[in-house]
Amino acid sequence: MKEYSSILAAVIPVLILSLLLLYAIYYSYMDIIYFFLFRYAGLSRIKFSSQKENFxxxxxxxxxxYNNLSTKGKKFFLNRVMVFMLSKKFFGDGIKLSDEIKIYIAASAVQITFRIRRFYIDHxxxxxxxxxxxxxxxxxHLVKGLTTGAGVMWLSWDNIREGFQFPDDGINLGIHExxxxxxxxxxxxxxxxxxxxxxxxxxxxQATFMKVQEGDYSFFRKYGSTNRDEFFAxxxxxxxxxxxxxxxNYPSEYNSLCLLFNQDPxxxxxDYRIERNYNTSL
Structure with missing residues (x-):
């Protein structure tokens, strides 16, 4: 019994250290692991051909x-787009799903999370x-998009496409949802x-949201006054x-979003890196 206890006492720390090491490796290289699993292992029936990657x-x-990124940044963006396309279930309701549709939806997710290294919109x-x-x-009422607490997202393709066709108007349904x-x-x-x-x-x-609720739509559009969730989006x-x-016009709010998304548009x-000191108390 003592011998068994001695062996157990020696093995348990080794097992714990091994598990911690495996976790550290996984956490450090999660992007690579996710891409490998989705691209080559778990979804062998849905591999991207060179032709599809080029598309x-x-x-x-x-x-x-995407066009503003470096070569390295574009490769990273592409990898994450492919992971998103493979890891989410898409369903066309009254529309035939195409790769184009999936690409723009995936790009919306990748854009806002681009510089958050170990993050996927798992919800x-x-x-x-x-x-x-x-x-x-x-x-x-009629909606262009909807995101539910149950993990389902509704999107209007017309509005997704329009959001990227006009990249300066402050309206992008993909980014919003x-x-x-x-x-x-x-x-x-x-x-x-x-x-x-x-x-x-x-x-x-908070103060800016209150002003929008009071009718100040000089920058943030009226829909942002609905509630705090919509104002955030x-x-x-x-x-x-x-x-x-x-x-x-809103340096404190802007800086706070830079810190949240770890990027500066x-x-x-x-590659949208944060390269200056952000003080959200400005």
Whole structure:
């Protein structure tokens, strides 16, 4: 019995250290592991051919955010787009799903999470795509997009496409709905450091939200006055599409979003890296 206890006492620390080491390796290289699993292992029936990858790149080249990236940044963006396309279930409702549709939806998710290294919008598992706006019983009116607490996203393809065709107007349905999904992911899936950054954003933007509710639509559109969730999503649209105006007029809110997403849309020449000190108390 003593011999058994001695062996157990010697083995348990080794097992614990081994598990910790495996976890550290996984956490450090999760992007690579996810891409390998989705691309080569778990979904062997859905491999991307060179022709399909080239098509994805040709579509991404129509997106300003992607075009501003370095060669390395573009490769990383492409990898994440492919992972998203393979890891989510898409369903066409009244529309035939195409790779083009999946690419633009995936690009929306990758854009807002581009510089958050170990982060995937895990909350969403099913994306329903409609040709245009659709009536929602939940909202009780026509909607262009909808993100539910159950992990389902509704998107109007007309509005997704339009959002990328006009990248400066502060309106992008893909970005808007992915902002909702981002918030739900960090609330439900244990990204505590991002939850803290989000709480900082809530504090930094409170006064501005109140002004929008009082009718100040000089920058943030009226829909942002609905509630704090919609104000966040509208702000994220403006953050990516009108960063210069945003930063000049609302520096505290802009800086807070930079810290939350770990990127600066104004620094398009260097893969959107944060390269200056952000003080959200400005």
């Amino acid at each position: 994805i790149v040709s579509e991404l080249q129509k997106i300003r955010f 969403i598992h099913l994306i329903r795509v409609f040709p245009t706006s659709v009536y929602s019983r939940l909202a009780q 992915m902002a909702h999904a981002f918030k739900l992911t960090i609330q439900n899936d244990g990204y505590h450091h991002l939850k803290n950054e989000f709480d900082d954003w809530m504090l930094a933007s 509208v702000s994220v649209e403006c953050f990516f599409e009108q960063p210069e105006i945003f930063a000049n 104004l620094n398009s020449s260097n």
